Amino acid sequence: GQNIDQPTEMTATEGAIVQINCTYQTSGFNGLFWYQQHAGEAPTFLSYNVLDGLEEKGRFSSFLSRSKGYSYLLLKELQMKDSASYLCAAMDSNYQLIWGAGTKLIIKP
Amino acid sequence: GAVVSQHPSWVICKSGTSVKIECRSLDFQATTMFWYRQFPKQSLMLMATSNEGSKATYEQGVEKDKFLINHASLTLSTLTVTSAHPEDSSFYICSARQLTSGDSYEQYFGPGTRLTVT
Numbered sequence: 014g015q016n017i018d019q020p021t022e023m024t025a026t027e028g029a030i031v032q033i034n035c036t037y038q039t040s041g042f043n044g045l046f047w048y049q050q051h052a053g054e055a056p057t058f059l060s061y062n063v064l065d066g067l068e069e070k071g072r073f074s075s076f077l078s079r080s081k082g083y084s085y086l087l088l089k090e091l092q093m094k095d096s097a098s099y100l101c102a103a104m105d106s107n108y109q110l111i112w113g114a115g116t117k118l119i120i121k122p
Numbered sequence: 123g124a125v126v127s128q129h130p131s132w133v134i135c136k137s138g139t140s141v142k143i144e145c146r147s148l149d150f151q152a153t154t155m156f157w158y159r160q161f162p163k164q165s166l167m168l169m170a171t172s173n174e175g176s177k178a179t180y181e182q183g184v185e186k187d188k189f190l191i192n193h194a195s196l197t198l199s200t201l202t203v204t205s206a207h208p209e210d211s212s213f214y215i216c217s218a219r220q221l222t223s224g225d226s227y228e229q230y231f232g233p234g235t236r237l238t239v240t
Contacts, residue, residue, distance in 0.1 A: 043227065044227070053213075053234075055232060056166070056231050058229075061228060100165065104227060112165050112167075114164070
């Protein structure tokens with residue numbers, strides 16, 4: 014079956030760095046997405062990886078290892094506004110997104 | 123660019139009535155639109171995938187006669203919740219995929235519609 018695993022909740026301190034891990038199992042693979050979702054709002058796109066390696070975009074970076082079925086989202090210089098849920102989603106061979114349950118990130122001052 | 127709108131943003135209706143939610147891609151053509159439902163503190167649950175001009179593909183467990191989806195044009199899809207019941211109360215989110223999205227197949231999300239059935 015198809016499955017996405019990510020931690021339910023993480024806590025970090027303002028100004029610090031946090032890494033949110035995601036493992037996936039899908040029928041075929043056409044890339045991995047990370048979305049940010051604030052409470053009561055729709056998800057917003059953060060990153061897309063289809064090749065192995067690290068993609069850096071400002072304070073956010075995303076890493077992919079296709080052989081390990083593993084990705085992580087790295088958030089640097091955390092700000093209070095980064096408190097949100099972070100959704101990992103893998104695209105299968107039919108170009109459908111398989112969603113993880115999301116990781117709720119709590120930032121403390 | 124790549125803006126998706128939803129209307130209404132929130133709606134309260136009585137049990138037994140029907141509610142229509144519109145999803146529009148404002149500045150691009152969307153060959154495919156997706157409808158999701160999200161209950162509090164849970165992840166997105168894909169309800170159905172719709173392609174312009176063809177019937178929607180529903181996920182297992184989603185009643186196609188209850189959740190009517192129409193994708194009449196490349197910029198508009200509608201979801202109608204028929205004979206709504208309190209258990210249908212949820213956050214409904216649509217997303218759209220561009221006609222030509224390169225290699226990313228990124229989905230652009232609408233702001234969501236919060237439905238409360240009393």
